[in-house]
Amino acid sequence: MIRIGLTGSIGMGKSTVAAMFRSLGVPVFDADACVHALQAPGGAAVVPIEARFPGTTGPNGVDRAALGAQVIGNAQEMAALEGIIHPLVRAARVRFLRRNRSRPLVVLDIPLLFETGGEDMVDLVLVVSAPAFVQRRRVLARRGMTEAKFRAIRRSQMPDDEKRRRADVVIETAPPKWAVRAQISRLVACLAAHKRG
Template sequence: MLKLGLTGSIGMGKSTVAKMFADEGVPVFDADAEVHKLQGPAGRVVAAIEARFPGTTNENGVDRATLGQAVLGDDAAMKALEAIVHPAVGEERAKFLAQHAAAPLVVFDIPLLYETGGQRAVDMVAVVSAAPEIQRARTLQRPGMSDAKFDAILARQVPDADKRARADFVIPTDVPLDETRAHVRRVIACLKAGEGR
């Protein structure tokens, strides 16, 4: 089994690309979706998050906006949150691998792949990328997003140019969707043929 790490900074179109891999029949582990489940109603990490960050949860699980305010820009708080969430995500990842043990290729959709050292757990990395002005415009369309919040998130992420330089594949999303899909299909073909870069 080949493990492909799929990453990209905020607003780069990574979710769209992950869906394209899934549409091609490749099992995709979506780290963000797992975090949402773990932090949702009756999620496994809700009690631990409430204990560490009082007032950040309710009957619907973690209030992401409140928790975001509690940790954004505070490295110690962010590390404490990651210490709660990352091990639980790791357990879900192990279950995913067991479920898809016969698959020749799986994709791990991990937004903070380089930031967390996750690239060491995959065989190759594909970075989803777009021009900075497109990234900013897409991100600012999100509910509750502001220039200041976007800049704070970017400051915590490895710069796009660095990600592209370290990647085995770069998948552009500032092109027509069909072109992005063609890139995805080429990546799958290369991996199945045992090629990289």
């Protein structure tokens, strides 16, 4: 199995690229979706998050806005939250890899791949990137996003140019979707041929 680590900063088009891999039949582990499930009603992270961050959960699971207000921009509180979430996500990732062990390629979609030292568990690091003005436009179009929140999120993430420098492959997402899909198709075909060879 070739494990592709898919990463990229907020608004770079990572979800779109992950969907393209899926459409080509490549299984994708989505760390963000896993976190959402862990924080949903009955999710394994709800009780420990409430214990550490009182008042941030309710009948709908974790109130992401309330939790974000406590942790974004506060390194100590963010580290405490990560101490709850990361072990649960790792366990889910192990289960995903076990289920897909006979597949030639899998994608591990991990937004904080570099920040958490996750590049050691993959065979290839793919960074999704776009110019800063495209990133800003995409992120500020999201519901509930503000300029201040965007700046705080960017400060918490490794800069895009550093991610690009450390990548094995960079996928540019500013071009039209058909061109991005062509980049992904070529990569999948190349890796599949390498695996067969």
